[in-house]
Amino acid sequence: MRYFRIYLNFLRFAASRAMQFRAELGFRILMDIAFYAIFLGFYKIIYSHTPSLGGWNEEQAIIFVSGFMVVDALQMTFFADMYHSFQLLYRQGALDHYLTKPISSWFFVGFRYINFASLANVLISGSILTWAIMRYQGTLHWWAIAVYILLLMGAAFLYFLVLFSLLMVVFWWENADAMMGIYFEGVNFASRPHHIFKGMVRGVLLTIVPFSVFASVPAQALFEQVGWSSALHVVLVIIAFLGINLTLWTLGLKRYASSLG
Numbered sequence: 001m002r003y004f005r006i007y008l009n010f011l012r013f014a015a016s017r018a019m020q021f022r023a024e025l026g027f028r029i030l031m032d033i034a035f036y037a038i039f040l041g042f043y044k045i046i047y048s049h050t051p052s053l054g055g056w057n058e059e060q061a062i063i064f065v066s067g068f069m070v071v072d073a074l075q076m077t078f079f080a081d082m083y084h085s086f087q088l089l090y091r092q093g094a095l096d097h098y099l100t101k102p103i104s105s106w107f108f109v110g111f112r113y114i115n116f117a118s119l120a121n122v123l124i125s126g127s128i129l130t131w132a133i134m135r136y137q138g139t140l141h142w143w144a145i146a147v148y149i150l151l152l153m154g155a156a157f158l159y160f161l162v163l164f165s166l167l168m169v170v171f172w173w174e175n176a177d178a179m180m181g182i183y184f185e186g187v188n189f190a191s192r193p194h195h196i197f198k199g200m201v202r203g204v205l206l207t208i209v210p211f212s213v214f215a216s217v218p219a220q221a222l223f224e225q226v227g228w229s230s231a232l233h234v235v236l237v238i239i240a241f242l243g244i245n246l247t248l249w250t251l252g253l254k255r256y257a258s259s260l261g
Contacts, residue, residue, distance in 0.1 A: 032125075036128060040128075057217075065215075071156045105249075110164060151218035158237060158238045162209070186211055210237050
């Protein structure tokens with residue numbers, strides 16, 4: 001409960017800050033609407049040439065890509081600002097402020113920065129996903145949809161865990177810009193159904209660099225009316241990367257040169 005109250009304070013601060021930059025809020029919404037239109041248009045073009053992609057029809061693919069947009073919107077709202085702040089904190093020795101607080105420094109650094117302006121994009125992408133599910137001609141039970149939404153929320157957290165793990169190379173290399181560049185290029189794999197990949201590539205995308213776990217595996221669980229093996233896969237990958245994240249944070253802090261000496 002203590003950490004929940006702290007996080008609510010983070011949210012209140014982010015909301016008050018967002019209201020001071022309303023023009024930025026409108027610009028972000030317009031940019032993301034264009035982003036969503038491009039994604040949906042891409043799949044519309046593909047399905048004008050083929051009835052199936054990776055075993056999914058057009059309706060299933062639209063649900064899948066809508067789910068990916070929700071994951072992207074969630075991580076942009078609750079985590080993305082941290083990506084750009086963490087390296088600066090490290091280089092300036094400003095991590096001292098976080099290390100001296102009587103709470104987990106990993107939690108403080110990872111969850112402190114919330115972009116409230118992007119919350120509108122969560123609502124927009126969520127509306128698109130709702131529309132995609134409602135127009136689906138197959139049967140989707142409410143419990144399957146509920147589990148699917150929980151998996152998407154978990155996938156957004158996994159997105160954060162994987163990227164934060166890569167950002168922690170600053171403790172050893174002083175700069176993580178290259179890692180971030182590679183990661184965001186790799187996220188393109190997350191917007192493709194995992195069934196189109198074969199062999200080792202598919203295995204890597206489901207485990208080591210789990211881009212396919214962000215949206216494709218949750219969608220598979222939905223279409224299987226809660227495919228518990230798919231749902232369990234998402235949960236296990238999240239647990240694994242949480243462990244990796246916390247381990248790297250502990251090791252990294254041992255190398256951190258505090259500005260306090």
